[in-house]
Amino acid sequence: MTFTGPPRGPAGMMKYVFFASAVLGLLYYLRLSALSATLGSTQSPIDTSLLSGTMSPQKPAAEPLHAQDPGSFPDTETSDHKNTHEFKPPVLVAPSSSAISSSSVSQISAAPSATTASTSPSSTAVSSILPSVAAASSVPASTSLKSPxxxxxxxERASKAQEDLLKKESHDLKxxxxxxxxxxxxxPPPGFDVWxxxxxxNNAIMVEDFFDQIHHDLAPFWGLPPAVLRKESHAYDMTIHIRDQKAKTTSNWFWTEIWLNMTQSIEDMLPDMDLPLNSMDEPRISAPWEEVNRLVEIEKASRKMLPPNEIFSDFQKLPKEPDTDIPQRHKNFSDTRPYWQAAIRGCxxxxxxRKAQMLLHPINGTAPPLSLTHTVGHTYKGYVSNYTASTDFCGQPDLQALHGMFINPLSVSETKVFAPLFGGSKLPTNNEILLPAPMYWSEEERFxxxxxxxxxxxNKTAQVIWRGVATGGKNNKDNWRGFQRHRFVAQTNGTKISNAEAWTEIPENWAMPTTQYNLAAQQDNRLGNWTAEWADTGFVDLMCDPPGENHLCNHTDPYYKILPGIKMAEQFQRKYLPDIDGNSFSGRYRGFLMSTSVPIxxxxxxxxxxxxxxxxxxxVPMxxxxxxxxxxxxxxxxYKSETMxxxxxDAEGEKIAIAGQDWANKVLRREDMQIYVLxxxxxxxxxxxxxxDNMGFVGDLVDSPA
Structure with missing residues (x-):
């Protein structure tokens, strides 16, 4: 792959040929150095597992801890957590400043050209992935050795894992x-037979594994006394109260009303209780790993199988108000920023x-570090193979500079006190009890x-479509480069990529793909042109801090432009739908899964x-x-060009789209939400x-013949 250096004026032959050769040689050396630093240790795909158990914040990771990336996060941590490491722009090394034209700064929106990529189905798997960086950069995709x-x-592994999972399906109560x-x-709990x-x-597929999240969320609460749970569940302003199989609330917050509606749909089967609800996008409970682990050990010790005649199978009635003799613990909610400090407590x-140096944002307005070093534990030859681990930042300290939640959330009110709180999403280390999010139950059209x-x-167009607001937190002139949506929109802009290929522009907040992926378009020096054929991504609002006028933003206006919004129904006419976090999770995910397109x-x-x-x-996990x-x-x-x-x-894409839609219509229905919540x-x-400790359902044991 040839990279063109800065333009040079004409002159005499031999002198300038020698000069040009020296400059190009230097640029080639610098580029290889940058790529080497970016690749880190990713050449050894050690994680070949597709699935593994959830990496519980209460337990050490099952995988060995990977070495720190010395180019991004030193092992030594200063006592005051100050960042002493100077970050460099990712991957591309800049030519001399005189070579970069002032007119080369283009606004970012990635609208495709009229020419679309080929979508002819192929059942033949062609490998372009080679183990050696040097080999990958020198062997065209069309001539590389064929392998899966x-x-x-x-x-293939996913299909086999699904087959094995469905073999566990239960077909009767026993x-x-x-x-x-x-x-x-x-x-099981009392009422299991009713459930x-x-x-x-409601024609549910009954696999016990589907409810693992419930037990992961609730396990530590076995370490809190029931009286404390009752007291602290009742104390929140935004609470659903259930008494005598009737659910009510005094809150008029719209999320509360949606969750109340969901709870009322099953209230006739519920015991008395109070449900404290998180009114924020962001999670709020961030208890230390040491404390949560202590509570989980109590839960483990409490597990026992008492004989049926020692089991209570009914629930106690609760008064409207909890016992006044139980003291209320002070939560001391605080605005902890960067939120990374709170998030890693649960690691x-x-x-x-926990061992990496903590950064204090903003990082001097520089580009974030982009490295594949910390992907080794959850990828197979560069692609996500352990999705649970890919979402767990405890093994990925570089993510503290690559996600708005860690950099500067929209709002923070968090506590380290382990306490009951229900919410629609959380980080792997937070302690909320998960409910289906309000937008999933409400079925609002925009979601x-x-x-x-x-x-x-x-009948769909073989393109990628993404539209959204520049959310993710409070982005300002110093920190916006690390925000996930800004990074994604920038790296899918064909003009920006082409400028980087020509060395006329340095990536502000993204990086060129490494040679590990052996991309044909990159070898052709056409990555930008190829991306422009199929990527249609952009912001509809450049929300920022401080806010600009007319959906604009002073510090990101030079890099992005506003594009018209596209209704979700129209987005479904494209085959591929990236789903990127906003202030918290993306409420579009269920809608994407229920479409005939592929969620990424x-x-x-x-x-x-x-x-x-x-x-x-x-x-498709990313x-x-x-x-x-x-x-x-x-x-x-x-990809197709004159040389490769x-x-x-396309058939594989269709397979995922149809399988995803079919499965979502079986396990993500409103009825499935009711079943989960019940x-x-x-x-x-x-x-x-x-x-x-003496409660449960044992009707199946009592009714069994001796």
């Missing part, structure tokens, strides 16, 4: 209760995040498409449905650095009961 593409391997006892180590009947009446003490799905795959998901947040979705079968995005798109769209051709995998609240009701 990593994505083919990941899709087998469902047995699966519960085997997986949870205790009897099971409700689920079967294991020996995790890379669902109003019932539209996009129609048949072959990058997130650091956890949601209620995570245990029931299979990456590479129902959606790393939060987005450096794998071009490789993903080359796999699905292919990479076949498209199960969750039966578990939570038991936790609030003073007799909880």
């Amino acid at each position: 593409h990593p994505i083919d391997t990941l899709m 087998s469902a209760a047995a699966a519960y006892r085997e997986r949870r180590g205790r009897h 099971y009947d409700f689920a079967k009446q 294991h003490p020996e995790s890379p995040a 669902t498409g109003g019932g539209a799905t996009g129609g048949p795959w072959n 998901k990058a997130t650091i947040f956890r949601e209620w449905h995570d245990s029931r979705l299979m990456p590479w079968l129902h959606f 790393d939060n650095r987005f450096l794998d995005f071009w490789g993903i798109m080359e796999y699905f769209l292919g 051709e990479v076949p498209a995998h 199960r969750l609240l039966l578990e939570y009701g038991r936790l609030n009961d003073d007799r909880r």
Whole structure:
């Protein structure tokens, strides 16, 4: 791949040929140095697992801790957490300042050209991924050795994992209760039979694994006394109160009203309890790993299988007000910034995040560090193979400079006191109890498409579409370069990429793909032109701090321009739908899954449905650095030029789109939300009961013949 250096004026032959050779040689050396620093240790794809258990913040990571990237995060941490490391612009090394034209700064929006990428289906997997950086950069994709593409391997593993998962399906109450006892180590909660009947009446697929998130969320609460739970659940302003199978609230916040409506739809099956709700986009409970681990150990010790005659199968009635003799713990909610300080409390003490140097943002207005060093534990040959680990920042300390939640959230009110609070999403280390998010239950058109799905795959345009607001937190003139949506929109702008290829512009907040992906377009020096053929991404509002007028922003106006909004139903006419975090999770995800397009998901947040979705079968996972995005798109769209051709995998894209939609219509329905919440609240009701250690459902055991 040839990179053109800065323009030079004509002169005498030999002298300037020698001069040009020297300059080009220097540029080539600098570029290789930058690529080497970026690649880190990614050449050894050690994580070949597609799925692993959730990396619980209460337990050490099962994988070995990876070495720190010395180019980004030194192992030594200063006592005052000050950043002493100077960050450099990512990947591309700048030519001399005189070579960069002042007119080369183009505004970012990635609208495709009239020419679209080839979408001819291909059942043949073509590998362009080579183990050696040097080999990858010198061997054209069309002549590389043929072997299964990593994505083919990941899709095959996903199908097998789904088959194995569905073998666990329960088809009657007895087998469902047995699966519960085997997986949870205790009897199911009282009302389990009512829950099971409700689920079967609504044609639910009954796999105990689907409810893992509930038990991950609730396990530490076995370490708090029931009286404390009741007291602190009742104390929030935004609370749903359930008494005598009636759910009510005194809050008129619209999220409360939506969650109340969801709770009222199953209230006739619920015991007395109070549900404190998080009114913010951002999570609020950030207890230290050491404390949560202590509580989880209590839960483990409480697991037992008492004989049926020692079990209570009813719930106690609760008074309207909790016991006044129970003291209220002070939560001391604070505005902790950067939020990274609070987020990593829940990481294991020996995790890379806890050991890495903490940055104090802003980082002097420089570009964020982009490295694949910390992706080794969750990728297979550059592509996400362990989706749970990819969302867990405890092993990825560089993400503190690559996500607005860590840099400067829109709002922060967090506490280190472990306490009950229900919410729609959280970070892996937060302690909220997850409910389906309000926008999923309300089915608002801007989050669902109003019932539209996009129609048949072959009628869609083979392009990527993304529109959104520049959210993610409070971006200002010093820190905006690290925000995830800004990075994604910038790196999908064909003009910007072409300028970087020509060395006329330095990436402000993104990086060129590494040679690990062996992209044909990059070898052709046409990555920008190729991206422009299929990427249609842009902001509809440059929201920032301080805010500008007419949806603009003084510090990002030179780099981005506003594009017209596109209704979700119209977006479904494109085949590929990236989903990028905003202030917290993206409320569009369920709508994307229920369409006939392919969701491409990058997130650091956890949601209620995570245990029931299979990456590479129902959606395409993407790393939060987005450096794998071009490789993903080359796999699905292919590439063709005069010198090389990479076949498209259109049929594989259609397979994921249809499988995802079919599965979402089976496990992400409103009925599935009711089933999930009913199960969750039966578990939570038991936790609030003073007799909880001796409570459970044992009807299947009593009714069994001797």
